[in-house]
Amino acid sequence: KRQVHGETTREYIQTRKQFKKPLADHQYLQYKLADMATDLSASRAMVRRAAQLLDAGDPQHTVGAAMAKRFATDKCFDIVNYCLQMHGGYGYLNEYPLERLVRDLRVHQILEGTNEIMRLIISRRLLKPE
DSSP: OOOHHHHHHHHHHHHOEETTEEGGGSHHHHHHHHHHHHHHHHHHHHHHHHHHHHHTTOTTHHHHHHHHHHHHHHHHHHHHHHHHHHHGGGGGSTTSTHHHHHHHHHHHTTTTSOHHHHHHHHHHHHHSOO
16 A cells, blocks of 8 residues: 655655755654554554444444544544654645645544544443443
């Protein structure tokens, strides 16, 4: 699967230099890339799990979907925001897809129920007497 934000950012930090070395040589950015890859993988796993719960008719499918939506949209927004930050001012240019991805992900935090509503759905299920 193509990950435009990841490919774009990886290429950028490998070619862009700061203090006479590629940005990719800076340990902080290496750690950020690792965190972003981990968060993306976890997001995908949660979305798949929510789909499995729904397909199986599991009564927990609503809370599973709420958790997946909240987690994935928040983490993916953070990922794209970090990518944008790594690009600096260039990230806002139309020639890079990041500015559009930031807008799109922000909208997904709101559509189909805000992430605050997702938290409410999750907490009500957790506090519901058995």
